[in-house]
Amino acid sequence: MGRTSKIVTGGLLVCALVAISIPVGKEVVPGLFPQDQSSTVTTPAAQLPPAALSQVASVSELSPDAPLPDAAALSDQLKEALKYDGAGTVSVYVSDVLTGEELFSADGWTARTPASNQKLLTAGAALATLGPQTRFTTRAVTGSQPNQIVLQAGGDVMLGRDDSKPNEIMGHAGIATLAKKTAESLAGAPGPYTLAIDDTMFTGSTLNPYWPTEDVAAGEIAPIYPMALFGARYVAGELTGPRPHDAPVEVAEAFAVALERAGVETIGIITRSKTPEGATELGSVQSATVDEQTQYMMQWSDNYVAEVLGRMVARKLGEPVTNEGAVYAVRKSVRNLGLPMDTIWTVDNSGLSVSNRVSPAQLVQYLNILLKNPASSAGQELKGLPIAGLTGSLSDRYIEPPSWEAAGVVRAKTGTLNLVTALSGYVVNSDGRLLSFAMIGNGLTDGPAPLRTVFDNAATVLAKS
Structure with missing residues (x-):
């Protein structure tokens, strides 16, 4: 990109950020600017940069x-x-x-x-x-075995390893925050604890038979589960490269590390176990809204988030997930x-x-x-x-x-x-x-x-x- 185009893009960014931040109904037409002096006279109001928020056209x-x-x-x-x-x-x-x-x-x-x-x-x-304001909840609950913690998936595949980030979409719900809440609930209870995963919200094959195997191998998609870190990526913000083949295990391993840091000892291997009836909630964290998740999915064309949202629609409508x-x-x-x-x-x-x-x-x-x-x-x-x-x-x-x-x-x-x-x-x-x-x-x-x-x-x- 040349120096001129960088200047043009930078000027546009100011207008666009203003347009994106306005309330619903005012976001359909982004702020614009005339391309040169000769076009200023004929440029319509809908294509002029906003002088103030109230003047953005809808x-x-x-x-x-x-x-x-x-x-x-x-x-x-x-x-x-x-x-x-x-x-x-x-x-x-x-x-x-x-x-x-x-x-x-x-x-x-x-x-x-x-x-x-x-x-x-x-x-x-x-x-x-x-619904735009719906959030997905990831929970830690008591298991069916003594001293067992079950990490219950709720459809949030944009979890972060650290504390929850309320102003972010990716990492809005943080595993470290969930671990701290769990540790508070377990305060005074003797350990150590074993850890299990309940990812039974989704059923059937984790991969779609219509997806080319080379695209799966290249990381365009990964096995679909109802719980993952960073959209089933190893690092936040990655758009290419390898993906975990068992996203819930990645979450559970991060949870185990966070529990140890919060003072809760875990032992043994991570297993899978359905949440028992009457389980006690030890802690929970909530995702960014569906509105925010769809915006992220559209902006960055995230295949994994799209497939998970589709399954959540199926669950809401009572269809097989x-x-x-x-x-x-x-x-x-x-x-x-x-x-x-x-x-x-x-x-x-x-x-x-x-x-x-x-x-x-x-x-x-x-x-x-x-x-x-x-x-x-x-x-x-x-x-x-x-x-x-x-x-x-x-x-x-x-x-x-x-x-x-x-x-x-x-x-x-x-x-x-x-x-x-x-x-x-x-x-x-x-x-x-x-x-x-x-x-x-x-x-x-x-x-x-x-x-x-x-x-x-x-x-x-x-x-x-």
Whole structure:
């Protein structure tokens, strides 16, 4: 990145952070700024940097009288931007959110592998079914054997080793805090204690048969359990690299160390044991909210968190808490939000499988449902969409010309597999019109990077339209 782009990105970050921090209903349109002096006169209010918090525009404030883009001119511009001479198939769909009118379609109704754009559906299902303010509880309870402590999983896979961090999402609930609470409950009771794990909340196979074995080996996903440290990573903030194959054991080992530091001696090997009826709670810690977890999942495209949230949806709906039950539950929840699922094929909730199929037009339909009601529970997922050039999986994109003209303006979910790239989201164009879009490329034998640049340029066309 050149010095100029660093300055531009830094200026945008200030605006974006203000926009992200505002209340629900004011978060759908990020703060923006004019690209040069000549554009200042015509830049709409929705694309100006906020001078104060109260002046940040929201979708509800967008004027229905803002003109629609000229469909013919937009089509010509998009076709030019979407020129791609590499191998593979490309499907694109663009809609006006207010009217639902199709503005552009290039094979837009053809079902494609969406990669992590699948997480759009998972996030909405989790928020609508579980509730944005729901938290998952990890407990230490008395076991069925004398002097036994059972570490009971509750769906929090973002546990930290240290004390709880109330201002963080990852590590919001800390194992050291749980150990201290447990030690306080056991004060005066003779030890030592044995330690067991109850991770029976999830059932069935811990790996989805539709996931490529090479992706599992590469650490794109790990065996799914209802309890893990750092999203089933060894270190907080890691996005690649090896993962633990038995996440609950990692948690239990960290808990044993923390108990020793808190003055509680543990002996023997860690076993698995179902929590007995009438067990006494010794301590508990609670996760970040579902709202916060979905935002993290969307920002960083976390496969593990997506799959766990899907299973928690299944549990809430009384479905089997398995791979299949989670997929069924998310589909049911999304259908209840208003998106027909008859021609959408899903086999997981993270988008890691190449067997998933959804068309760009259907993703746009879904986005329009959220954008028309951003204050709904499901609509909270809009806050988690990465901002071009600023946050999450878009932080290193839109930082070079010509796409940097849309930095801070485009908000979209990315998707990447070896032969797939996808981008779905929304933008307020230069006339103040809210547009939604989805772009999917499959069969990219040259890799996803060249088409990713094409998609960014196409989204920039929408921002300038």
